[in-house]
Each structure stands twice: as structure tokens, then as C-alpha cells.
Amino acid sequence: MRLKSLEIKGFKSFADDTVIHFNEEITGIVGPNGSGKSNIVDAIRWVLGEQKGRELRLAQMADVIFNGTKKRKAAPMAQVTLNFENTKNILPSDYQDISISRLLYRSGESEYRLNGVNCRLKDITSLFLDTGVGPDSYAIIALGMVEDILSNKENARRKMFEQAAGISKYKARKKESIQKLKATNEDLARIEDLLFEINNNLTDLEKQAKRAKKYFEMRDKYRSTAMLLYHISVNNLREKINSLSDQINQKLDLHREQEIIVRNTEADLGQFKKSNLDKEKNLGDFQKKVNLILDEIRNAEGDVQVKDQKRNLLESQILQIAQQIETAGVRLQSLELEIVQRLQEADDSAVEYQKASHQSLTQEQIYIEKQTEFDDLKAGVDIFNQEKSLNEKAIFDLEKTIAIAENQIENIQVENQRLENELDSKVQEFSHFEIQKIEKDQSLIVVRQKITECLREEEIRQEKVKNLQKEIESQNSKIGQLNRSKDAKKNEFELLKSMVEKMEGFPESIRFLHQNWRKDIPVLSDLIYTAEKYRNAIEMFLEPYLNYYVVHTEDEALKAIKLLMSSGKGKAHFFILDKFRQIHKTQADIKNCKKASDLVEVDELYQPLFNSLLNNVYIPDDDKQLDDVIRFPDEISVVSVSGSILKKSEAISGGSVGLFEGKKLGRKKNLEKLEKEIKDLELEILALDRNLVDVKNDLKKLELDHRNSDLLDLRKSETELVAAQAQLQTKLQHFIEFKESVSSRLLKNKSQAADLKNQIQNQNSDLGLARNKYDLLLQSIADKDDVFGKVSAELSHVLNEFNQSKIEVLKWQNRHETNKRELGFRQQQKEEITGKNNEDEQKIAKYRDEVVELKSSLTAARELLRERFEAKKILETDLSSLEREYYEARNEITLYENKIKAAQKASNDLQSDINALKDNRSEASYKIQSTEEKAEIEFSMKLSQFVPDQETIDMDEDQLRDRSLYYKVRLDNYGEINPLALEAYEEMKERHDKIQEQRTDILQAQEKLLETIKEIENTATAGFMLAFNQVRTHFQDVFRSLFTADDDCDLILLDQNDPLECDIDIIAKPKGKRPKSIHQLSGGEKTLTAIALLFSLYLLKPAPFCIFDEVDAPLDDINIEKFNHIIRKFSKSSQFIIITHNKLTMAEVDVLYGVYMEEQGISGVTSVDFRKYDHEIVLEEMER
The missing domain is CATH 3.40.50.300 (P-loop containing nucleotide triphosphate hydrolases)
Structure with a gap:
């Protein structure tokens, strides 16, 4: 490759x-x-x-x-x-x-x-x-890598050997296998933990499953009997609901008739309100118009204020600019005189300059002629002539410098005089401005104090207005709340009064006696009154006696009983007051309990009766204390605050509290209290209405008593004073800057004049020395030659006159230039002041035009404001008339509403009967719903889905109740079970079997991985040792070829038992050296050693290409x-x-x-x- x-x-x-x-x-x-x-x-x-x-x-x-x-x-x-x-x-x-x-x-x-x-x-x-x-x-080897190889950085040697030996892939496979083995061992440990946990739980679950199965069989039998009992109860309640529904329908028909009457009256009221709607709308429109006029008046007042302030500011600026023009005019006249004077001085200096120049030319001609004569005689005295020339030039330079310095001093003195004159005139002007500024500052302080005081008074007024507005809002809210409370209590009073008159909730016998017997004999429930919190409790205890009549003697009771017997109207019960004497029985105090007799209000006549009835009756402060009712002695009675439980010496009763419990107690007393509360509310509303009228009158006075006009005048004065103050401040600032500039210039001129005088003094001294030297030189020349001396003397005289003429020329030239410069400065000032005056006159014309426009606009704005005030007055008159008509219509509406209330009362009476019937029907429906929900909650089955089994379908209700109670008791005494035990047991058994299979598979995989790792290690070790030995031999050969044949070198495995992981040490000892480590070699020797190792690896496994950097x-x-x-x-x-x-x-x-x-x-x-x-x-x- x-x-x-x-x-x-x-x-x-x-x-x-x-x-x-x-x-x-x-x-x-x-x-x-x-x-x-x-x-x-x-x-x-x-x-x-x-x-x-x-x-x-x-x-x-x-x-x-x-x-x-x-x-x-x-x-x-x-x-x-x-x-x-x-x-x-x-x-x-x-x-x-x-x-x-x-x-x-x-x-x-x-x-x-x-x-x-x-x-x-x-x-x-x-x-x-x-x-x-x-x-x-x-x-690929870089120079830095040579050191890495020698120092074995990051195990660099071993990586190279592994690459050359070709075992990298084996190490990668071994590493991968070890990671898999580690993961396998972790899985096995996790599996073992799971099996241990599952085996412990499986035995317990098996026991729980058997117990749960027996429990479910009993529960099914109990559900069958209980559900059938619920079914019978619901059917009975439904028959009762049907009967109540028929009664409700009859009452509803009568109620609809009363509602028709109410609706007809309400229709008449609606028609009247509709006819009155236009009046309300007109009243609202007029109120909007009045508010709109008020907004326009406020905007117009603000517009007048802004324009008036702007006009005053413009007039103030016009006066200020006019003063500036007047001051500039005075300055222009002064400048005109100075310009004329400077022109005359410039002309005079020009004439003198021309004369001096002409005289200088004449003297120069004489000097040249005399110099020519002198030059003819100087042949023998060249050395003296040269020195004389130098002295002449030095004398001339000194005289010229002195003349220029004297002229400069004169110019400085003239300029200083001019600056001092200008400063004196400005100081007088400044003193006048300073007095004006002090006066304006004092006036501004006074005005601002008045503004602050006015604003503080206005803030106080506005705060009072806000407080009154909040008070009005609060009063209105309170009146509305009291009216609603009064209406609610009136409705409650009317309803309660109707119930008392009709004796609702009482047996037929009591209602009969109420209609046909004595009206002055009270029922016990009407004699007592207690706080709302304790009504349920007192009513629950006295419930058996609430319908008892309270009579004075037995004869009165017998007459009533005879009347009932003769009329066939049932039975009634009576308390005989004569039988109850005022006996004070001592009642013990019980912690966290109140005596019932202390919680009721009764007339003194009936106090013995209630002391007897409520003797040793206590009400705990908290219902939770009733959980331990057995702690109370048997001789006392305890009733909970909510009326949910009552304990007497022989019995305990209780249960849920109904919606209407606590309503029978103290109806007449409650009527009296309601009537008193209604009167108190009416008195309180009347007092609030009167107070509201007073507050509204105070608010109207405060709204009219504002200081806006005073504040506008003060703001206007403040604006004028601030403008005047700013103008004076600007003038004073300009004067200060001018004064600083003049003072700086005077100091500079005085310093320059002093320097020039010192310069003249030094140069006069030098000039005297030069002239003495020159005279001595001429005397020496005279001694040499009388003729030459005579000529020299004449030449000296001529030269002196020529130099004087030159000095005179320079003097008049400087003076003429100074006059021209001063003339230009005055003319420039004149142009600047003239230009500024033109601009100021244009501003005055512009400002006057704006003032005229503002005056015209102010007149129009004030006229508009007057018109708006007149319109406001007219609208307020019309608004009063509309408000009077509106309130008259409101009185008519009140009459209609009273008529509707009377009709509604009759409807409410019927509605009360309907509500009572509906409450009974709702209670029956609630019981049905409660029964169905109870059945569904208890057995997770809807009652409509229940199908009775053959074993219970033929039983009567008593048999069903006995059997249901039997299974209920057994279930309650059965103890706790695990309802999910059966399902959990099956799931855990299945899981146990699966995990056991997984454990077997993991053990097999673990064994295979160990075999694979061992095989890889054997193969890699064999390959590595073969490669290492070959490289070791190659390294010795290559090293000696790079050094000498006598050099010693070697490669050593530091741990023969673990050749795949141990370090590889390099031994390199060039001839004549015995280094303890390779690091003690020189840089070149270390490099050659690393190269020898690299090429030893190449001999084992040549790389297709090698890169040396x-x-x-x-x-x-x-x-x-x-x-x-x-x-x-x-x-x-x-x-x-x-x-x-x-x-x-x-x-x-x-x-x-x-x-x-x-x-x-x-x-x-x-x-x-x-x-x-x-x-x-x-x-x-x-x-x-």
C-alpha cells in the first residue's frame, strides 16, 4: 500500500x-x-x-x-x-x-x-x-513524541508495541468482553436479590390468598341479602314520593294563580317605569350637558391663563429688548466720537510718518555722501573701520529696539486707559442691575411663599373633598347594605309571622286549640329564646316538650282536653305552672361544658319551668369531646352543640342534623327580636340619610371655595419675576465675564510694560557702552589722521542724525498702525452693535404682533368663558326642575312596589307549604339516593343491576335482616385480609419462574464470556511475546548500527507474569557511559534511541508510510x-x-x-x- x-x-x-x-x-x-x-x-x-x-x-x-x-x-x-x-x-x-x-x-x-x-x-x-x-x-512521529516515547507518557511505548504486534483488536475485544462480563455480573446480582425477595414474599402471599378466598365467599352471601333489603327500602320510599308529588301539584296550582296576580301588577309597574324612562333619560342628558359645560369652562379658563401668561412674557421681553437698544444707542454715540478721534489721530500720524520718512531719506543721502568721502580715506585704517561698522550696527540695533519698546509701552498705556474707562462705565451699569436683581429676588421669594401657601390650602381643600367623597360613597354603600339587611329581615319577619299565625309544624290538635281556644295560652316553643349556636342542641333536648301548652292551673288544661275530646281533634299536652316552684337547684360546673339553663332567655314567670326541664343538662364546647361520652356521670344529660347526639342517664340518641332543625324554637321571641332589629335598622338608615345630606352640603361648599383665580394671578407674577430675574442674571453674567476679561488683559499689559521697561533700561546701558566704545574708536582714528578724524567726526554726526531719523520713522509708523488698529476695533464694535439693534428691533416688531394677536385671542376666550357661565346657569335651573319631576315619579313607583309586595306575601305563604312538601319529598329522594350510593359504595354495584339469587328471593324482610346481620358480624370479626392476595400470588409465581429462567441464561453467558476472555488473553499474549522478542532483537541491531557495536541496549518487560499490561523499560548505554536511566542521555542520544526503537518496530511490521516532523x-x-x-x-x-x-x-x-x-x-x-x-x-x- x-x-x-x-x-x-x-x-x-x-x-x-x-x-x-x-x-x-x-x-x-x-x-x-x-x-x-x-x-x-x-x-x-x-x-x-x-x-x-x-x-x-x-x-x-x-x-x-x-x-x-x-x-x-x-x-x-x-x-x-x-x-x-x-x-x-x-x-x-x-x-x-x-x-x-x-x-x-x-x-x-x-x-x-x-x-x-x-x-x-x-x-x-x-x-x-x-x-x-x-x-x-x-x-506519524513529531519531535515532542520522541520525549513521550522515552518518558512513556500516557503508556506510549505499549501502544506502539501493541500496534506493531497486531494485538490492538484483541485488546479491544477483551475490553468489550470485560465490560459485558461486568454488566452480566451486575445483572446476576440483581437477579439473585430479586429471587431472594420473591421467595420470601411468595410463602406469605400463598397464605393470604387462601384466607382472602374464604372471605370473598362470605362477602358474596352478605351482599346478596343486604342488596335485597336495600331494594325493598327504595321501593317503599318511591311510593311515599308519589304521594307527596300529588300534594305538591295541588299547592302549585294555587301558587300559580297568585303569581298571575303578581305578574299583572308588575306589568302595570313596568308600563309606568317605561313612561318614566324618558324623564330619566332627559335628566341624564341634562346632567351630561352640565358636565360638558363645566369641562368647557375649565378648558377655557386654562386657555385664558396660558395666553395671559404668554402675553405678559412677551411684553416683558419687549421692555427688556428696548432697554438693550437704548443702552446700545448710548454706546454707539460714544463709539462715533471715538472713531472720529481715531480718524484724526490716524491722519495726523500719517502726516508725521511721511515727514519722518522724507527726513530719513535726506539724512540717508547725506550719510551716503559722507560715507563715500570717508571710504576714500579709510585705506590705512581698515581694521578700525571694520570695528567701527560693527559698533555702528550695534548702536543702531540698540536704538531701534529701544524705540520700538518705548512705542509699545505707549500703546499699552493707551489701551489700559481705554479698558479702565470701559470698566468704570460698566461698573456703574452693573450696580444698577444688581439692585434690581436683589429686588426681584425678594419679590420672587414672597410670591413663591404665597403660591406654596395657596397650594397647601388647595391640597387641604382637595383632601377634604376626597375624604367627603369617600365618606359619601361609604355612607351610600352602608345605607344600601342596611336597606338590604332590613329587607331580608322584613321578609324573614313576614314569613315567620305567617308560620306563627298558621301554627305550621304543629300537630292538628295544637292548631285547633289555637283557632278555637284561648289566644293567651302559649306553647312552650314560643316561650324560649337562645343564641343561634345553641338552638339545635336546646331543641334536640326539649323536642318532646316543644308542642306542650303552658297553663297556670289544671282547670285550664282540663277545659282544653274536653274541647279536643268533643271535637275529635286528637290529643295535646300541658305543663301546669302551679306545679313548678322556684327552687334553686345547685348544678355542678363541668370543665369545657356550659349549663343549658344559662344559655336560654325566658320571662321570669316561666323560669321555674325551664329550670326544672334543663336541670343538669350540659352542652360541651366542642363536638369532639362527645367521642368520650361515657366519662359523664349518669345523673346528668349531655347534648352536642350541633344537636347530633344526646346522652341521658338511661339512653343515648343521635345522628345527622336536618336542614330545618333549630327552627321551631322561640318563634315568637324571634319575631319580637326581628321587629326590634328592623326598627333599629330604620332609625340607623334615617340617621345616615340625614348625615349624608350634611356631608353633601359640606362637599358643595368646598367645591365652590377654591383658589384657582388667586393661584393664576400668583403664577402670572411668578412667571414675570422669573423672566426679569433671568434677564438680569444674564446681564450680570455678561458683566462678570467682561470684568474678568478686562482684568486679565490689564494684568497682562502691566506685566508686558514692566518687561519692556526692564528691557529698555538694560539696552540703554548697553547703548552707552557702545557709544563710548565708538567715541574711543573715532578718537583713535583721529590720532592717526586729522583729516580722517575730521571726516570721521562728521560721518559720526551724520550717522547719528540718520539713525535718529530712522527711529522717528519707526515711532510714527507704529503709532499710525496702532491708530488704524484701534479705529478698526471701534468700527467693528459699531457694526456689531448696529446689527444687534436691527435684530432686536425685528424681535420687538414680531413680539408686538404676537401680543396683539394674543390680546385679540384673550378677548375671544373671555367672551366664550362668559357665554359658558351663562349657559351653565340656565342648564342648572332646568336640571332642578327635571330632578323634581323624577323624584315625584319615583314615589308612584314605590306605591306600585308596595302593592306587588302584598301580592307576593300571599304567594310566599303558598310557597312555604310547597317548600315543606318538597323538603319531605327531597328527603325521601335523598334517602333513595343515599341508599343507592351506600349500596354502590359498599358492594361496587348499582341497585338497578342487582338480581336476587334463588336462595334469598323467597325470604321475608325479617329473615333477610337476620341473615344479613349474621354475615355482617362474621365479616367484621374476620379480621383484615389482603384483597389483592390471589392476583398478587399468581403474578408473583409467574414472575418467579421467569426470573429463574433468566438466572440460568445469565450463568451460561457468564461462563462463555470467561472462556472468551481467557482465549483472547492466550492469543494476545502469544502474539505480543513473539513480537516483543523480535523487536528486542531488532532494537539491539539498529541501536548498535546508529551508535557502535560495543554499545549496550535492551528492552525489558517489568512484569513477566502480566506481559499484556506491564510497562516496557528501555536500556540504552552508549560506549563509555553508564547512565542510571535513559533520561540522563543527551538530546541527540535520546533521539537516536527513540529512532532505533521506531525502526525496530518497522522491521517487525513496516508502516506503509512514515512521517517525521x-x-x-x-x-x-x-x-x-x-x-x-x-x-x-x-x-x-x-x-x-x-x-x-x-x-x-x-x-x-x-x-x-x-x-x-x-x-x-x-x-x-x-x-x-x-x-x-x-x-x-x-x-x-x-x-x-
Whole structure:
């Protein structure tokens, strides 16, 4: 198998399509550092399936995609393809040419391809298994991996030996088998635990299943008898319901007649309300109109306020601008005078400048003539003349500098005077503005205090308005609630009164005596009253006596009995008050219980009777205490608060509490209390209505007593003062800035003048010295030659006059320029002030136009406001009239409603009878439903689905009840059973059998796996030891060929008993050295040792191709020759790809690929076939 070519595109720095051909035995790859040489090796590792980014020098795998440069876009994907020629059929494939590809997209999607067809990484790994080719095989070695081999990092030596020995697949199979064995052992342990648990539970379930089966047989017999009893009970209740339904229908007919009367009256009321609807609508429309007018008035007032404020602001700005124009006019007049003065001074200085210039020219001509004369005489005194010239120039320069400085001082003094004059005038103006600002500030503080006070008063008023509105709302809500409560109590009163008058709920005998006997004799239930909480309890205890009449003597009772006997109206019971004396019986206090006699209210006349009836009767505070009723002594009676249970000395009774229990007790007393409560509610409603009227009057006063107009005036004054204050502040700020600027300028000018005076003083001193020197020089020249001295003296005089004339010219020139500059400055000020005045006059005209428009708009707005106030007044008058008509109609509606209530009362009486009958029918229906539900809950069967069996169908009700009770008692005493035991037992037995089968299968699988692991270990051990011994022999031969024949080396297994897992030690001792470990060797020796080991592996199992990435870097020239020699020797059986920087290695390759970066960040490749050249010539060319 040969490696034909490598195709790269978009991988790391290889942005473009790059193809590298490997047609020769030895291929070299060279290039400068950073050019991308190692990226070629990374590409080969990557396409072979490398998954670790660290091995490819990456932070993350996506970094393999070309990331772009300043000039090139990033690549969308990375693609690498390796092409092989399967010449020796090393690869298990039918194809002669094989290509593998790997693609990675920026989206993270990845593809592997085998001959252009998508495949899995596993397919590629399987293809190259045991061929010596892979991302981590010994066929690809980098310099860093040499150290890994020598230091055995991450067990690198053993991996290489296993690859060479071809046992990798055995180790993989062994690892897979061990994992399966581990999973099998875990399954077996789990199965054993399950079997242990199931065996323990199976015995218990079998016992429970037998007991449950017997229980179900008894339950079926009990269900048959009980269901038949339920069926008989339901039939009896249905007959009762039919009878009650007939009575209800008769009452309903009468009730419908009363409802027709109510509906007719309600129809008349509806017609009247409909006719009154227009009045309500008109009233609502008028209220909306009034509210709309009020909104318009508020909007108009706000509009007037805003426009008035804007007008005042504009008028204030007009006054301010007029003041500015007036001030500017005064400044313009001052500037006009200054401009005229400066023009005159400029003209005068120009005349003087011309005179000085003419005089200077004349003096210059005289000087030139005298200089010419002097030059004719200077032949003998050249040295003195040169020195004289220098002195003359120095004197002139000094005099010129002094004149300029004096002129500058004069100009500074003039400017300082001007600035001080301007500052004095501004100070006077500033003092006036400052006084005005203080006055405005004080006025603004006063106005704002008034505004704050006004706002505080307004907030207090609004808070009072809100509180009154809330109070009105609360009063209305409370009145409505009280009205509803009053209506409810009235209805309750009417209903209760009707029941008392008709004696509903009482026997026929009592009703007869009530109609035909004395009305002043009360029934016991009417004499007593108690709190709602205790009614059920008291009623339950007194229930046998509630229908008893309470008479004073036995004669009264006998008369009533005779009347009943003669009329045939049944029997009645009587309590004789004379028989009850006021005897105070002491009742013991019982913890958490109340005495019944303390909980009732009765008249004093009847107190002995109730003290006797309720003697030693107690009511516990909590129903739960009744669970322990036996703890109470037999001489007392106990009744629960809810009335659900009653214990007397001889008996206990109780059960569920009905809906109407507690309603018989104290009807007359209750009527009296209801009547009192209704009167109290009416009085409370009347008081609330009166209070509501007072609150509404207070609210109306507060709503009218607002301070909006005062607040508007104060806001207007505040706006005007703030505007004036801002204007004054701006002027003061401008003055401060002007003052700071002038002060800074004056200080600068004074400093400059002082510097100039010091300069003049120093230069005058220098000028005196220069003139003295010059005079001495002239005297020396005079001593030489009288004539020459005379000429020199004249020349000195002429020169002095000429220099003075020049100084005078400069003086007047500077003065003239200063006048021109000051004149330009004044003219510029004049133009600026004139332009500002024009702009201000335009603003005044604009503001005046706006003021006129605002005044016109204000007039219209005030007129609109007046009209809205008049409209409001008219609408409020009409609204009062409509409200009066509306309330008159409401009184008519009240009359109709009272008529309806009277008709409804008669209907309600009938409805009460109907409700009582319906309650009885509902109770019967409830009992039927309860019976059916009880049967369904108890036996999980609907009563309609029950079919009696032959054994019970002929029994009567008593026999059924006895038999049902018999089975019920047996079931209750049978004890607890597991109802699911039968089903659970069958399921667990089936599960036990299945798990037992699984255990057998797992044991067989465990045995097979152990045999497989043992077989793999034997085969792999034999293969490894054979390969190891061969490599050991090859290593000794190759090592001595790289070093010397006398060198000592060896490979040692550190644990002979476990050759597949133990470490492999390398012994390397070059001649003359005795290192304790391989790490003590030099870098070159360690590299040669690693190379010897690699080639020993190649001798055992040659790799189709080998890649060395700068492995030769640590070697010197002698060892490089050895390295090159062994490469050439092994190239007959394997291809070699060598990345190197060494020239000797380059000389040995067949083809050399150069990697370069013509464009920054993008690698390119070019090739050279070295076999066409002499090596020495090529090396010499490379050295050049």
C-alpha cells in the first residue's frame, strides 16, 4: 500500500486547493517557521480520525477551518483527502485506489467519506486497523513524541508495541468482553436479590390468598341479602314520593294563580317605569350637558391663563429688548466720537510718518555722501573701520529696539486707559442691575411663599373633598347594605309571622286549640329564646316538650282536653305552672361544658319551668369531646352543640342534623327580636340619610371655595419675576465675564510694560557702552589722521542724525498702525452693535404682533368663558326642575312596589307549604339516593343491576335482616385480609419462574464470556511475546548500527507474569557511559534511541508510510548522516515524509516541497526534484 497524494482545502492556513504528491520513497517538506509545515501533518492526523483538539494544536475543533485574513474571507468548511494505492492488498478492500475524506462545516456538521461515499469514523478506523496507519500510530512521529516515547507518557511505548504486534483488536475485544462480563455480573446480582425477595414474599402471599378466598365467599352471601333489603327500602320510599308529588301539584296550582296576580301588577309597574324612562333619560342628558359645560369652562379658563401668561412674557421681553437698544444707542454715540478721534489721530500720524520718512531719506543721502568721502580715506585704517561698522550696527540695533519698546509701552498705556474707562462705565451699569436683581429676588421669594401657601390650602381643600367623597360613597354603600339587611329581615319577619299565625309544624290538635281556644295560652316553643349556636342542641333536648301548652292551673288544661275530646281533634299536652316552684337547684360546673339553663332567655314567670326541664343538662364546647361520652356521670344529660347526639342517664340518641332543625324554637321571641332589629335598622338608615345630606352640603361648599383665580394671578407674577430675574442674571453674567476679561488683559499689559521697561533700561546701558566704545574708536582714528578724524567726526554726526531719523520713522509708523488698529476695533464694535439693534428691533416688531394677536385671542376666550357661565346657569335651573319631576315619579313607583309586595306575601305563604312538601319529598329522594350510593359504595354495584339469587328471593324482610346481620358480624370479626392476595400470588409465581429462567441464561453467558476472555488473553499474549522478542532483537541491531557495536541496549518487560499490561523499560548505554536511566542521555542520544526503537518496530511490521516532523532537530551532522542512512535503507519498504530544517536531511530526499506564505496568513506549496541536481551544488546555492 502506498500513499499517493494529500488534498487540502480550507484547512488551517491552507485556504486554497493544495495537492501534495507522494510518488517517491522519500519526500521532504521545508519552510520557515510559521509557514504551515506542521499543518500538513495535522491534516493527515485529522483525516485519519483524530478527535482531540490538543493533538492538532487547537483550542476547539472548529478552529481547523480557515479563519480568513484582512484580504480573504473565512472558508465555509475544511476538507482533507488522502489517496492510497492498495498494491499489496494490505487494506481489506476490493478497490485498487482508495481515498478517505473528512469535511467539517462552520455549522458544526461533519462528514467522513470513503471513495466519495459517506461513511462512519468507525468504518475508516476498522479499515486501517492493524495496518500501522492511524492518527496516533507509530507511523506519524513529531519531535515532542520522541520525549513521550522515552518518558512513556500516557503508556506510549505499549501502544506502539501493541500496534506493531497486531494485538490492538484483541485488546479491544477483551475490553468489550470485560465490560459485558461486568454488566452480566451486575445483572446476576440483581437477579439473585430479586429471587431472594420473591421467595420470601411468595410463602406469605400463598397464605393470604387462601384466607382472602374464604372471605370473598362470605362477602358474596352478605351482599346478596343486604342488596335485597336495600331494594325493598327504595321501593317503599318511591311510593311515599308519589304521594307527596300529588300534594305538591295541588299547592302549585294555587301558587300559580297568585303569581298571575303578581305578574299583572308588575306589568302595570313596568308600563309606568317605561313612561318614566324618558324623564330619566332627559335628566341624564341634562346632567351630561352640565358636565360638558363645566369641562368647557375649565378648558377655557386654562386657555385664558396660558395666553395671559404668554402675553405678559412677551411684553416683558419687549421692555427688556428696548432697554438693550437704548443702552446700545448710548454706546454707539460714544463709539462715533471715538472713531472720529481715531480718524484724526490716524491722519495726523500719517502726516508725521511721511515727514519722518522724507527726513530719513535726506539724512540717508547725506550719510551716503559722507560715507563715500570717508571710504576714500579709510585705506590705512581698515581694521578700525571694520570695528567701527560693527559698533555702528550695534548702536543702531540698540536704538531701534529701544524705540520700538518705548512705542509699545505707549500703546499699552493707551489701551489700559481705554479698558479702565470701559470698566468704570460698566461698573456703574452693573450696580444698577444688581439692585434690581436683589429686588426681584425678594419679590420672587414672597410670591413663591404665597403660591406654596395657596397650594397647601388647595391640597387641604382637595383632601377634604376626597375624604367627603369617600365618606359619601361609604355612607351610600352602608345605607344600601342596611336597606338590604332590613329587607331580608322584613321578609324573614313576614314569613315567620305567617308560620306563627298558621301554627305550621304543629300537630292538628295544637292548631285547633289555637283557632278555637284561648289566644293567651302559649306553647312552650314560643316561650324560649337562645343564641343561634345553641338552638339545635336546646331543641334536640326539649323536642318532646316543644308542642306542650303552658297553663297556670289544671282547670285550664282540663277545659282544653274536653274541647279536643268533643271535637275529635286528637290529643295535646300541658305543663301546669302551679306545679313548678322556684327552687334553686345547685348544678355542678363541668370543665369545657356550659349549663343549658344559662344559655336560654325566658320571662321570669316561666323560669321555674325551664329550670326544672334543663336541670343538669350540659352542652360541651366542642363536638369532639362527645367521642368520650361515657366519662359523664349518669345523673346528668349531655347534648352536642350541633344537636347530633344526646346522652341521658338511661339512653343515648343521635345522628345527622336536618336542614330545618333549630327552627321551631322561640318563634315568637324571634319575631319580637326581628321587629326590634328592623326598627333599629330604620332609625340607623334615617340617621345616615340625614348625615349624608350634611356631608353633601359640606362637599358643595368646598367645591365652590377654591383658589384657582388667586393661584393664576400668583403664577402670572411668578412667571414675570422669573423672566426679569433671568434677564438680569444674564446681564450680570455678561458683566462678570467682561470684568474678568478686562482684568486679565490689564494684568497682562502691566506685566508686558514692566518687561519692556526692564528691557529698555538694560539696552540703554548697553547703548552707552557702545557709544563710548565708538567715541574711543573715532578718537583713535583721529590720532592717526586729522583729516580722517575730521571726516570721521562728521560721518559720526551724520550717522547719528540718520539713525535718529530712522527711529522717528519707526515711532510714527507704529503709532499710525496702532491708530488704524484701534479705529478698526471701534468700527467693528459699531457694526456689531448696529446689527444687534436691527435684530432686536425685528424681535420687538414680531413680539408686538404676537401680543396683539394674543390680546385679540384673550378677548375671544373671555367672551366664550362668559357665554359658558351663562349657559351653565340656565342648564342648572332646568336640571332642578327635571330632578323634581323624577323624584315625584319615583314615589308612584314605590306605591306600585308596595302593592306587588302584598301580592307576593300571599304567594310566599303558598310557597312555604310547597317548600315543606318538597323538603319531605327531597328527603325521601335523598334517602333513595343515599341508599343507592351506600349500596354502590359498599358492594361496587348499582341497585338497578342487582338480581336476587334463588336462595334469598323467597325470604321475608325479617329473615333477610337476620341473615344479613349474621354475615355482617362474621365479616367484621374476620379480621383484615389482603384483597389483592390471589392476583398478587399468581403474578408473583409467574414472575418467579421467569426470573429463574433468566438466572440460568445469565450463568451460561457468564461462563462463555470467561472462556472468551481467557482465549483472547492466550492469543494476545502469544502474539505480543513473539513480537516483543523480535523487536528486542531488532532494537539491539539498529541501536548498535546508529551508535557502535560495543554499545549496550535492551528492552525489558517489568512484569513477566502480566506481559499484556506491564510497562516496557528501555536500556540504552552508549560506549563509555553508564547512565542510571535513559533520561540522563543527551538530546541527540535520546533521539537516536527513540529512532532505533521506531525502526525496530518497522522491521517487525513496516508502516506503509512514515512521517517525521522535525525529529532530526536535536542531531548533529554525524548523527544526521546516520539518520539519513537508515531512512534511505528503510525507504525500500515504506514511504517517508520528513519535515526538516536540516540541509543534510534536505539533500537526501528525492522530492522537496517548500511551504511558504506569499500572502500573510495563507500557505502555499511548491516542489523541487533533487534527483535532477548534484547535492553539493544545491547546498551551495541554498547557502548563498
